[in-house]
Amino acid sequence: MEPIKVQSEGGLNVTLTIRLLMHGKEVGSIIGKKGETVKKMREDSGARINISEGNCPERIVTITGPTDAIFKAFAMIAYKFEEDIINSMSNSPATSKPPVTLRLVVPASQCGSLIGKGGSKIKEMRESTGAQVQVAGDMLPNSTERAVTISGAPEAIIQCVKQICVVMLESPPKGATIPYRPKPASTPVIFSGGQAYTIQGQYAIPHPDQLSKLHQLAMQQTPFTPLGQTTPAFPGLDASNQASTHELTIPNDLIGCIIGRQGTKINEIRQMSGAQIKIANAMEGSSERQITITGTPANISLAQYLINAR
Template identity: 90%
Template sequence: MREESGARINISEGTCPERIVTITGPTDAIFKAFSMIALKFEEDINASMTNSSVTSKPPVTLRLVVPASQCGSLIGKGGSKIKEIRESTGAQVQVAGDMLPNSTERAVTISGTPDAIIQCVKQICVVMLESPPKGATIPYRPKPASAPIIFAGGQAFTIQGQYAIPHPDLTKLHQLAMQHPPFTPLGQTTPGFPGLDATTPTSSHELTIPNDLIGCIIGRQGSKINEIRQMSGAQIKIANATEGSAERQVTITGSPANISLAQYLINAR
């Protein structure tokens, strides 16, 4: 694909459910690479249909990652631009309302026949060339799939679909946290914490967390931090950002076991 199109094609590393393909080069090289990718997906769909009972052929679907500051131009006034792209190419185009996790980019999902998709991307590229992104873009980096965790009856379970699957490793950690407070969180090698005595009923521990990671610990409208508070039974306070500092202070208060568990959950996030 690189040789035939003349475009630079990179695929992000990692064992994530999603990986990002970045295509760079002059517009015609991008379209060439893009058509080759779309046709490859079409081949895959055809191959998977030969031994399946499905009669209607699913469309080729791709998610583009677009800086949020360019999405307004793509949608157009009152949705006029996106409507025009849909009508002239015959492809389905949807711009996500929310930004992708920990980034300033949004997903634009396009689906249809390879031809419709290629025409659609041409038009999207034209819009993006006409209105460059404003401000700095924080790129979306897919994270490895992490299933939600539930602690019940001294056991840890991960949620997969509608089922709770017992998770032996997390159960062990959970039990360790209860027996040997406080256990060392990931990334710290000093055994125990100075000044923290396991016999005191409540104590508090401070962590510093980089500003760019604080969002994934707080979660949407505080959903994640509340989950961590509930699961660990500890009180967790996040200090407001101080000017010029790249970190936020987090204070965890509770029994040593609660603190250990809260720290473990924060590290896991």
């Protein structure tokens, strides 16, 4: 990475991507009616503003562009949030105006530089901008990123974002970053056989926190059903070690990533889940393939989870 050229105006101008974590309500405010607000922000700032899909309570807003475009976009977001706060206060008795808060998502490998030795950098940022800055102690679920929360008046936030950008450019992330992806809205959680599932589309997916427990469960259950010997499933009997069969349909174009090269992935899934998995041959004129999973409910749900994760 070549050294950053500081231009004569004292500004940096390199392309950068900043990720923000927002609640649905905040995202709605940024998008505006029929997408007008975000469209105006894109046009006025010159930055690319992308909003993650999905019915998640949290969404990721990605802002990419030359640094000056990013600062403009941030200013517009900060002022929009301030406007929302003022509007929400007009009908509330509170007199002191709460600060605007933005949450950045930063690769954990860059957080050390943001904090500085003994917290020196973050302290300097707080003092010079007047914004509150906090770096989360833990990484966001299933990622190598941390949340950095900035709150204060919009002007303070903009100054603070500028300083954070400088630090991020001076110390790029080390190694691969696993980006944080918000989980879908906690759609109803179903309990079955002591296992929690969330529904996504037409699939029941083991609750992620349950996955490790599920794995232990699957491991403990293997003694009951010697491999290859499947006890006939009795309808109505939900004994957790009873073998049963489950069918999934997978679009043809996705089957490759489930099977893997010469079947490596599917074998891995078989091994991890302990379930038997059969993939039907492609049917003439059909764009989907049938997958049959046989094993205990725990094995099946683990296999399903791994297939869906692929």
